[in-house]
Amino acid sequence: xxxxxxxDFAVVELTVNGIGHRVxxxxxxxxxxxxxxxxxxxxxxxxxxQGVCGSCTVLVDGASARSCLMLAxxxxxxxxxxVEGMATAAGVHPVQQAFLxxxxxxxxxxxxxxxxxxxxxxxxxxKPSEAEIxxxxxxxxxxxxxxxxxxxxxxxxxxxxx
Amino acid sequence: MSTTTGPTTGHSTAWxxxxxxxxxDPALVRGSIAYxxxxxxxxxxxxxxxxxxxxxxxxxxxxxxxxxxxxxxxxVLTGAESLDVIGPLARFCAEEVVEHAIAVEKxxxxxxxxxxxxxxxxYIAEDALALITVEYAPLPVVADAEAGMAExxxxxxxNLGSNVVYQHAFTFGDVDAEFAAxxxxxxxxxxxxxxxxxxxxxxxxxxRFDAASGRMDVWSNTNLLNFGAWVMSATLGVAPHMLNFxxxxxxxxxxxxxxxxxxxxxxxxxxxxTGRPVKFMEDRADNLLxxxxxxxxxxxxxxxxxxxxxTFRSLRVKVVDDYGAYFMLxxxxxxxxxxxxxxxxxxxxxxxxxxxxxTNKNQQGVLRGAGSDVTNWVLERLVDAAADExxxxxxxxxxxxxxxxxxxxxxxxxGNFYDSGDYPAVLARAxxxxxxxxxxxxxxxxxxxxxxIGIGVACAQQRSTYYASEFWFHNIGAxxxxxxxxxxxRMRIGPTGGIxxxxxxxxxxxxxxxxxAQLIAAExxxxxAEVAIDLxxxxxxxxxxxxxxxxxxxxxxxxxxxxxxxxxxKIFEIAAHQLEAxxxxxxxxxxxxxxxxxxxxxxxxxxxxxxxxxxASLPDGMESGLEASFTYDPPFFTLPNADRTDLGAFYPxxxxxxxxxxxxxxxxxxxxxxxxxxxxxxxxxxVNPRSLEGQIRGGIAQGIGVALYExxxxxxxxxxxxxxxxxxxVPGAPDVPRVEVAFLQTPSPWTAHGVKGGGEGGRMIAPPAxxxxxxxxxxxxxxxxxxxxxxxxxxxxxxxxx
Numbered sequence: 002x003x004x005x006x007x008x009d010f011a012v013v014e015l016t017v018n019g020i021g022h023r024v025x026x027x028x029x030x031x032x033x034x035x036x037x038x039x040x041x042x043x044x045x046x047x048x049x050x051q052g053v054c055g056s057c058t059v060l061v062d063g064a065s066a067r068s069c070l071m072l073a074x075x076x077x078x079x080x081x082x083x084v085e086g087m088a089t090a091a092g093v094h095p096v097q098q099a100f101l102x103x104x105x106x107x108x109x110x111x112x113x114x115x116x117x118x119x120x121x122x123x124x125x126x127x128k129p130s131e132a133e134i135x136x137x138x139x140x141x142x143x144x145x146x147x148x149x150x151x152x153x154x155x156x157x158x159x160x161x162x163x
Numbered sequence: 164m165s166t167t168t169g170p171t172t173g174h175s176t177a178w179x180x181x182x183x184x185x186x187x188d189p190a191l192v193r194g195s196i197a198y199x200x201x202x203x204x205x206x207x208x209x210x211x212x213x214x215x216x217x218x219x220x221x222x223x224x225x226x227x228x229x230x231x232x233x234x235x236x237x238x239v240l241t242g243a244e245s246l247d248v249i250g251p252l253a254r255f256c257a258e259e260v261v262e263h264a265i266a267v268e269k270x271x272x273x274x275x276x277x278x279x280x281x282x283x284x285x286y287i288a289e290d291a292l293a294l295i296t297v298e299y300a301p302l303p304v305v306a307d308a309e310a311g312m313a314e315x316x317x318x319x320x321x322n323l324g325s326n327v328v329y330q331h332a333f334t335f336g337d338v339d340a341e342f343a344a345x346x347x348x349x350x351x352x353x354x355x356x357x358x359x360x361x362x363x364x365x366x367x368x369x370x371r372f373d374a375a376s377g378r379m380d381v382w383s384n385t386n387l388l389n390f391g392a393w394v395m396s397a398t399l400g401v402a403p404h405m406l407n408f409x410x411x412x413x414x415x416x417x418x419x420x421x422x423x424x425x426x427x428x429x430x431x432x433x434x435x436x437t438g439r440p441v442k443f444m445e446d447r448a449d450n451l452l453x454x455x456x457x458x459x460x461x462x463x464x465x466x467x468x469x470x471x472x473x474t475f476r477s478l479r480v481k482v483v484d485d486y487g488a489y490f491m492l493x494x495x496x497x498x499x500x501x502x503x504x505x506x507x508x509x510x511x512x513x514x515x516x517x518x519x520x521x522t523n524k525n526q527q528g529v530l531r532g533a534g535s536d537v538t539n540w541v542l543e544r545l546v547d548a549a550a551d552e553x554x555x556x557x558x559x560x561x562x563x564x565x566x567x568x569x570x571x572x573x574x575x576x577x578g579n580f581y582d583s584g585d586y587p588a589v590l591a592r593a594x595x596x597x598x599x600x601x602x603x604x605x606x607x608x609x610x611x612x613x614x615x616i617g618i619g620v621a622c623a624q625q626r627s628t629y630y631a632s633e634f635w636f637h638n639i640g641a642x643x644x645x646x647x648x649x650x651x652x653r654m655r656i657g658p659t660g661g662i663x664x665x666x667x668x669x670x671x672x673x674x675x676x677x678x679x680a681q682l683i684a685a686e687x688x689x690x691x692a693e694v695a696i697d698l699x700x701x702x703x704x705x706x707x708x709x710x711x712x713x714x715x716x717x718x719x720x721x722x723x724x725x726x727x728x729x730x731x732x733k734i735f736e737i738a739a740h741q742l743e744a745x746x747x748x749x750x751x752x753x754x755x756x757x758x759x760x761x762x763x764x765x766x767x768x769x770x771x772x773x774x775x776x777x778x779a780s781l782p783d784g785m786e787s788g789l790e791a792s793f794t795y796d797p798p799f800f801t802l803p804n805a806d807r808t809d810l811g812a813f814y815p816x817x818x819x820x821x822x823x824x825x826x827x828x829x830x831x832x833x834x835x836x837x838x839x840x841x842x843x844x845x846x847x848x849x850v851n852p853r854s855l856e857g858q859i860r861g862g863i864a865q866g867i868g869v870a871l872y873e874x875x876x877x878x879x880x881x882x883x884x885x886x887x888x889x890x891x892x893v894p895g896a897p898d899v900p901r902v903e904v905a906f907l908q909t910p911s912p913w914t915a916h917g918v919k920g921g922g923e924g925g926r927m928i929a930p931p932a933x934x935x936x937x938x939x940x941x942x943x944x945x946x947x948x949x950x951x952x953x954x955x956x957x958x959x960x961x962x963x964x965x
Binding site: 027029037041042043044048049050051053054083084097100101106107108109110111112113116134135136138139141142145146147149152 | 184185187188189190191192193194195196197198200201203286360361362363364365412413414415417446447670671672673853854857858860861862863864865887888889893895896897899901902925
């Protein structure tokens with residue numbers, strides 16, 4: 002990572018959804034602003050700006066991360082996946098399909114964060130119980146659904162994967 | 164089916180009521196939907212707001228010199244400077260409660276805007292805020308309604324001469340005589356907490372002003388877009404016909420995004436000053452401090468008069484409501500409940516005595532239930548209290564007093580009507596699904612083991628399809644403009660038969676596209692998947708009030724029916740002409756018009772092609788094209804009288820629900836665990852069951868929130884203690900139970916397809932059921948719950964020896 006202390010400027014190299022990027026940023030710039038504003042990936046949303054609601058959750062090297070708390074410079078060299086990177090030409094990701102089938106979204110603002118959390122959960126635990134699912138989703142807030150349809154979607158996704 | 168002559172419409176599938184996936188969802192799971200913060204315009208500037216650290220103070224001086232000098236800053240505006248470009252905010256009250264988007268002369272709540280910045284980025288704008296210095300002269304703080312009413316209290320608005328901004332006792336029937344004649348009066352003092360919607364997406368606006376044409380474009384997550392031109396024109400200083408509001412997808416509202424006049428005003432002022440498009444997007448603190456969407460904070464003295472046998476006679480509710488520092492929506496949150504103040508019960512007379520007090524807090528807006536959530540809780544608390552005092556089963560007491568199914572349409576004492584219902588059937592179904600008797604046995608067994616299980620049952624109303632008259636009719640003696648909120652749809656069948664429907668309201672997390680497609684499918688006999696939906700900005704719009712007050716599905720049902728009729732008339736006229744048949748012999752089924760009993764037929768594509776490109780094949784004098792629009796008005800209303808002893812039928816499409824809740828409470832930790840949650844609702848004909856189930860489950864989560872967790876808290880100096888999601892706690896996945904939802908469907912006699920609205924019912928009915936379940940669990944401790952939220956520490960306190 003190149004930095005220039007005189008101009009307070011850093012060049013961050015990162016891969017987002019399989020595409021390499023080289024982005025010049027102020028060191029204080031948040032990863033979510035690079036994703037949304039510099040790269041135009043507006044599927045990731047900011048709900049609270051302090052890591053509580055989980056709306057901005059993306060996958061960084063396969064692990065869920067709050068992009069509103071992470072500086073872009075911290076993502077130097079990382080492989081980032083946002084909601085835009087989940088679907089392929091062949092269709093939506095199985096977790097997205099499960100969310101569709103269970104109608105796990107109403108306004109959709111929190112959905113990309115829940116999708117990222119769910120992908121990480123199922124990577125770790127292919128057959129989570131309902132209690133494990135609810136615990137894993139505890140860091141993501143949804144104000145619309147009452148969570149039941151989201152929990153159902155995670156169950157569907159885990160069943161579809163088996 | 165039809166006994167009148169004319170063409171027949173049919174379809175292979177009953178699309179109304181079909182359990183279809185939502186049309187909205189694919190874009191949501193792909194993240195390709197556009198919310199206001201996603202909007203990019205060339206030259207876009209970003210705004211940030213400096214907020215008051217005082218709840219009540221005079222603004223002595225503001226120095227913005229250093230902020231203006233920061234590279235990248237385009238404009239800094241104080242409230243006084245903003246008056247050159249914008250006017251005061253619109254208000255729906257008659258009282259002279261003046262509010263500016265940016266405070267002028269003094270601040271009236273902690274977090275009120277005192278200066279705004281527009282800069283190249285939000286980072287620079289916030290840097291600039293740190294360079295602004297403000298000198299304040301603090302004033303005594305009016306910390307709550309009681310303090311506001313006290314003799315010699317500081318005045319939030321000096322020009323009013325009092326903090327009591329409204330006081331009136333609405334009386335319907337001879338309440339005093341009924342109380343005097345009653346065998347028993349049950350009385351409770353009940354407090355409802357200041358909650359807020361706190362949707363995941365904060366409020367925002369992008370405003371572009373073109374000085375050359377005088378035209379202003381507004382992209383915002385407001386629902387004000389439908390009223391925006393006339394409501395916001397004076398604030399923005401732009402003639403109504405030069406204002407264009409664009410519908411966007413909205414990341415949750417629950418009523419909190421009805422107006423956003425302040426957010427739009429700030430972006431609008433900066434756009435006018437800079438000549439550039441400006442975005443103001445609240446951060447979470449902006450939203451929780453100053454969104455103008457906090458909800459009722461009410462102290463009640465509530466009394467139910469009844470006979471010794473448990474028959475309800477009369478209701479008296481005295482409410483003091485803490486409105487916060489401004490009064491934009493007047494007392495609409497207290498007049499809204501007059502649509503259903505007697506709940507599902509036969510109660511012959513009512514007094515509702517409202518005192519509205521201004522305090523140094525952010526003001527009230529709308530939150531799912533719009534005040535009727537509160538009165539549902541108050542009435543159901545009284546019913547439970549009455550059962551306790553009479554020593555009778557609360558379920559039986561409810562059943563005894565329910566309005567019987569043969570009494571509809573039923574006029575309640577306030578003048579509003581209930582259109583239809585079968586309340587005993589809803590109750591019976593809920594009890595059956597919940598297996599109440601088993602849980603009562605379980606409760607007894609658990610108590611013997613020292614475990615505390617409680618059961619709560621609530622029966623309550625969900626008025627739907629708001630007309631908005633509650634915003635006006637409280638001004639006794641003044642002319643009472645009776646508002647009717649229309650909704651429109653424009654439908655077009657293209658030359659290849661494809662159907663497009665244009666709507667005029669934003670997507671709010673509800674399912675307007677899905678239900679519109681289903682309704683069109685039902686009317687035209689096509690597959691809903693083939694219907695494309697478009698949203699039009701207000702300059703191209705037809706009358707619309709958008710989502711809110713549980714109205715969209717009802718209103719779209721009527722609008723689609725009306726537009727479809729016009730389209731079908733033309734379709735049949737073209738087909739009759741081409742097929743040389745009488746229109747009475749035609750039928751439209753699965754997208755094909757045929758002459759009944761023959762092979763002669765035309766597809767919608769054939770008819771579309773003729774309508775657009777084959778004038779010679781159309782009947783003489785027919786206009787080319789195949790498009791129709793229809794504006795649907797509320798289907799039934801009566802007018803209020805002059806002294807407001809009859810408010811008229813202003814909210815007469817009324818749903819109903821019964822919730823049965825079983826909880827186990829841990830007296831050591833105060834933890835509430837849900838063991839069973841059943842919700843049986845009747846919202847008339849259901850258009851899309853899974854969508855409505857989602858609305859009900861989501862509403863219940865919010866109802867659990869207000870019952871157990873949610874409260875906007877201010878300290879004695881008026882500082883907001885809950886300006887983040889860490890402190891304003893909303894329920895998470897582990898806190899909300901699985902909810903079994905079932906529907907009864909008593910069609911409305913007044914709406915298309917018999918549809919009623921159901922978007923608010925979950926939140927409106929859950930709080931009393933949850934409250935009672937916790938209270939019942941703690942009955943061995945003699946606990947009585949008169950205040951929400953029932954925080955864990957409250958429970959521990961109730962269970963501790965005195």
